[in-house]
Amino acid sequence: MLLATVGGLLPPAATRTPLVAGWPVGLVIFIVLVLAPAARDFLCRAQPRWLGLLVGLGILASIPIRTLVGMSTPSRAFAAWLVG
Amino acid sequence: MTVRGIDDRSFFTSMALAALAVVFVGFATSYYLWPITRATHLPTGRPISPSFPLIVHLHAAGFSAWILLLLAQVRLVAVGRTDLHTRIGLVAACLAPFLVVTGLMTAVHGARGGWTPPGGPLSMRSVSWSFRSGTLSSFPRLSSRASPSAVGRTSTNG
Numbered sequence: 639m640l641l642a643t644v645g646g647l648l649p650p651a652a653t654r655t656p657l658v659a660g661w662p663v664g665l666v667i668f669i670v671l672v673l674a675p676a677a678r679d680f681l682c683r684a685q686p687r688w689l690g691l692l693v694g695l696g697i698l699a700s701i702p703i704r705t706l707v708g709m710s711t712p713s714r715a716f717a718a719w720l721v722g
Numbered sequence: 723m724t725v726r727g728i729d730d731r732s733f734f735t736s737m738a739l740a741a742l743a744v745v746f747v748g749f750a751t752s753y754y755l756w757p758i759t760r761a762t763h764l765p766t767g768r769p770i771s772p773s774f775p776l777i778v779h780l781h782a783a784g785f786s787a788w789i790l791l792l793l794a795q796v797r798l799v800a801v802g803r804t805d806l807h808t809r810i811g812l813v814a815a816c817l818a819p820f821l822v823v824t825g826l827m828t829a830v831h832g833a834r835g836g837w838t839p840p841g842g843p844l845s846m847r848s849v850s851w852s853f854r855s856g857t858l859s860s861f862p863r864l865s866s867r868a869s870p871s872a873v874g875r876t877s878t879n880g
Contacts, residue, residue: 639814640734643792644741647785647821651748656765664744671740678733721833 641690644671645697672697731800738793745789753782771837781828784821788814 648668655664676691707713746754751761752770763769771778791814798807 639792639795639811640737640741643788644737647788648741648744651745653766654748654752654764654768655744656747662766664748667740667744671737671744674737717833720830 641672641675641693641697644668645693649701669698731796734796735793735800738796742789742793745786749782753778769837771832771835775831777824777827777831781824784817784824788817788821791817 648664648671652664652668653662655662655667657663658666672694673691676687676694679687679690708717751759751764753774756770756774761770762772791810795807795810795814798804798810
């Protein structure tokens, strides 16, 4: 539930936070939160949990992928149809 | 469980509080404190919706409830009330489809009004829409890990 909330729902809020040195401060916090469980596991546990790291990296990697998909012609056509 | 002085309860409570803070700060200007700020643009320069139709309120209520639910669930595990945690988990499972539907409807409504970030021409709207829909479609997949059957694992492991 935590990673679902952080990874799935936090980006819209993060991109709306005030800017610090030209960056939305929430975006930095978002990246930290996504990787924090995995970082904690690797730093503190004898047996790190790879699933947490993979999910965290997957969430971060999905952001540019979503943008690329969104810029594709089929996506634009579908969005245009949906928006009307 | 304590790991080198950092117990799970404190760690996951801190994570939930940080998520809550990001959501509040992120949407303070455009929604939560909008009656006070009356802002027309976000700090990033993006336009803010000049009105709040019902779908926006439903969307905000659902997502705010989810964030508060997250904090409550973490705290319930922290105080050992896993029975109540499991029951509330069923409510959360019912809330997830509502979030997806209202999120998509709000994104489309915003794109039609031109205020969905970045609020530019149609090509940019479609990028934005895709980003938002990608965000929303990833949410159920991730949240399915928080099913009641996996409640103990997910609530303590995130």
